[in-house]
Each structure stands twice: as structure tokens, then as C-alpha cells.
Amino acid sequence: MANIGLMGCGVVADYGHLPAMARTDGLECVALYDPDAVRLSITQSKHRIERGYTDAAEFMASGLDAVAITSPATAHHDNVLLAAAHRLPVLCEKPLALDQAEAEAMISAMQAAGAPLWVGFDYRFSPVSQQIRALIAEGAIGRVRDLRLVYLWDLHGREVRGQDGVRNQRREGRMLEGGPMADCGVHQIDLARWWTGSEVVDARAEGVWVEGYAAPDHMYLHLDHADGTHTLVEISYSYGASCPEACHTFVYEIIGTDGLIRYDRERREFWLRNSQGSRELTFAGEKNFDGMYAEFSRVLAQGGETTLPTALDGLTATRLAMESTLALMRRRTGG
Numbered sequence: 085m086a087n088i089g090l091m092g093c094g095v096v097a098d099y100g101h102l103p104a105m106a107r108t109d110g111l112e113c114v115a116l117y118d119p120d121a122v123r124l125s126i127t128q129s130k131h132r133i134e135r136g137y138t139d140a141a142e143f144m145a146s147g148l149d150a151v152a153i154t155s156p157a158t159a160h161h162d163n164v165l166l167a168a169a170h171r172l173p174v175l176c177e178k179p180l181a182l183d184q185a186e187a188e189a190m191i192s193a194m195q196a197a198g199a200p201l202w203v204g205f206d207y208r209f210s211p212v213s214q215q216i217r218a219l220i221a222e223g224a225i226g227r228v229r230d231l232r233l234v235y236l237w238d239l240h241g242r243e244v245r246g247q248d249g250v251r252n253q254r255r256e257g258r259m260l261e262g263g264p265m266a267d268c269g270v271h272q273i274d275l276a277r278w279w280t281g282s283e284v285v286d287a288r289a290e291g292v293w294v295e296g297y298a299a300p301d302h303m304y305l306h307l308d309h310a311d312g313t314h315t316l317v318e319i320s321y322s323y324g325a326s327c328p329e330a331c332h333t334f335v336y337e338i339i340g341t342d343g344l345i346r347y348d349r350e351r352r353e354f355w356l357r358n359s360q361g362s363r364e365l366t367f368a369g370e371k372n373f374d375g376m377y378a379e380f381s382r383v384l385a386q387g388g389e390t391t392l393p394t395a396l397d398g399l400t401a402t403r404l405a406m407e408s409t410l411a412l413m414r415r416r417t418g419g
């Protein structure tokens with residue numbers, strides 16, 4: 085049984101990582117770390133985890149076999165370096181880091197420690213993503229030419245009244261993690277690389293400032309792959325934000341020389357159409373923390389090859405997202 089310690093007792097730990105770990109054979113979450121004592125204690129009692137630490141050094145020295153990092157992106161670098169100092173394998177949430185130099189330092193530290201660093205791209209483990217990858221590989225839609233990956237998230241949340249007016253606290257927090265492309269779009273960028281098996285050789289972006297954040301809150305990223313495929317990733321954190329009723333859009337469209345695959349989460353549609361006709365595919369959600377932890381448990385026990393996304397996958401997706409976001413910000417300010 086592998087003893088796992090989790091750093092960062094927030095939203096994704098609560099709904100994703102901790103429930104998945106509790107359902108996974110071969111590992112157990114035995115210790116939690118969070119600098120916020122209140123969040124730590126709420127998470128400890130809800131998930132029945134006895135050992136909780138607000139001191140990171142004490143947490144690291146508490147007899148762990150591996151670490152899951154679910155802190156904000158700005159804390160990933162320091163958390164990973166601490167795990168490297170204890171030679172512990174790490175599964176780190178995306179984005180790996182907000183800065184390429186930080187991501188490279190994390191990778192070097194883990195390599196020097198001889199411990200693996202994986203990135204929590206849980207979308208890869210969704211049965212939907214896996215069906216798409218298998219269908220592409222078997223040529224079910226001919227040669228893939230174009231991917232349209234769209235996530236328009238209005239991020240409705242608690243409104244707070246500050247000195248500068250009413251702000252959406254939830255959206256503000258997410259915008260601090262590099263904006264929508266670095267925070268969420270990295271999943272879609274990673275899927276585009278993973279599904280096509282073709283590296284991105286060029287990237288161009290457009291951005292819209294619906295609200296007054298530093299980064300654009302609605303972004304379009306065009307990626308050219310080495311094999312000639314084009315990917316459009318469109319991500320928004322402000323789409324319909326002023327509407328009382330939430331109106332999300334989450335769509336994958338994969339267009340090939342012989343047909344297309346379409347997944348629409350909100351309409352619960354997933355189908356393939358090609359020259360042979362139409363086929364309904366088995367619908368599922370876009371995330372799968374259980375699948376990711378099953379593989380984490382297996383590789384910790386057995387070692388060897390793994391389907392867990394690598395630190396290099398994390399670095400590549402984050403670099404494409406951050407570079408394009410920063411270029412748009414510079415263009416806007418004339419810098």
C-alpha cells in the first residue's frame with residue numbers, strides 16, 4: 085500500500101483527488117498539508133484523514149511514498165522542489181508552473197532526485213478522450229486535419245463587493261493563474277498533442293477582454309502540428325457571465341478526410357460520422373480522476389512504462405498557453 089500525502093486542500097482536492105484516492109486500490113491518502121489551518125481541518129474531517137500539517141517540512145518527513153500536489157499553480161514550484169528534496173514521486177496538478185524557467189527547474193530537481201514527476205491531465209483518462217484517440221489511430225475518420233476544442237465557461241461564483249465595485253471572486257482567483265488558456269486550455273492543448281501524436285510547430289492567438297483583467301478572459305489559440313493538422317482551442321471565463329442562468333459550452337470536434345467525431349458535453353452528444361454512416365459513441369464526462377489514480381497506483385507498485393502524462397507534456401502545454409497569453413498582453417499594452 086503506497087502512502088500518499090496531498091498538498092493543497094482546495095476545490096479540486098475535495099471533488100477530484102481525495103474521492104478518487106479513496107476509491108483506488110493500492111494507495112491511501114495518509115497526510116494533508118495546507119498553510120490555511122481552517123481549510124486543512126475542514127478537509128481532514130470531511131475526508132477522514134487523521135494527519136494534517138500546516139508545516140510543509142513536517143508533512144514531508146511524515147513517512148510518505150509519493151505526493152499529490154493540488155495547490156494553486158503559483159505554489160507548484162516550491163511544493164515540487166520540497167518533494168524532490170525527499171526523493172518522492174509527484175503527481176502535480178496542471179498548469180505545471182506559470183513560468184518556463186520554473187517548470188524546467190522542477191524537472192531538473194526531480195531528475196536529480198531520481199524521482200518521477202507526472203502532470204494531472206485527468207482529461208486523458210476520460211473514456212471519451214480514450215475513444216477519440218483509438219478512433220483516430222484506427223483511421224475511422226481518415227487523416228485528421230482539424231480539431232476544434234471549445235470550452236466557454238462563465239465561471240459564475242460568489243460576487244464580492246470591493247472598493248472598486250462588485251467582483252466575481254471565483255473568476256478573479258482563476259484569472260490569477262495565467263488566464264483561461266494557461267489555467268484550463270492546457271488540457272485541450274495536451275489532448276491535441278496526445279490525440280494526433282504530432283508536435284505543435286507554430287502557435288498564434290487572439291484574445292478578447294470582456295472584463296478588465298490583465299490577461300484576456302476569452303481566447304483563441306491556433307496550433308499548427310508537424311503533420312499538417314490544425315487545432316483551434318477557444319476558451320472563455322467570461323462567456324455569458326452577466327446572465328443569471330449559466331450557459332456553458334464544452335465541445336470537441338475532430339475533422340478528418342473521411343468524416344468527423346463530435347462530443348458535446350452540455351447536450352450529452354458523442355458521435356462519429358463518416359462515409360460508412362453514423363455511429364453513436366458511449367458518452368461520459370470530460371474528466372476521470374479515478375482512471376488517473378488507478379494508473380498512479382499501478383506505476384508506484386510496479387514501475388515501468390506508464391500512461392501518466394509526463395512533466396514534459398505539462399511544460400509543453402503550459403509554454404504554448406503562457407507564451408500566447410503574454411504575447412497578447414504585450415500587444416495590448418504596446419510593450
Ligand SMILES: NC(=O)c1ccc[n+]([C@@H]2O[C@H](COP(=O)([O-])OP(=O)(O)OC[C@H]3O[C@@H](n4cnc5c(N)ncnc54)[C@H](O)[C@@H]3O)[C@@H](O)[C@H]2O)c1
Pocket residue numbers: 091092093094095096097117118119120123154155156157159163177178179204205206257261267371
Ligand atoms: N485537473 C482539473 O480538472 C482541475 C480542476 C480544477 C483545478 N485544477 C488545478 O488544481 C490546482 C488547485 O485548484 P483549486 O481550484 O483546487 O484551488 P483552490 O484555491 O480551491 O485550493 C488551493 C488550496 O491550496 C492551498 N494552498 C495555498 N498555498 C499553498 C501552498 N504553498 N502549498 C500548499 N497548499 C497551498 C490553499 O489554502 C487552498 O486550500 C490549480 O493548479 C488548478 O489549476 C485542476
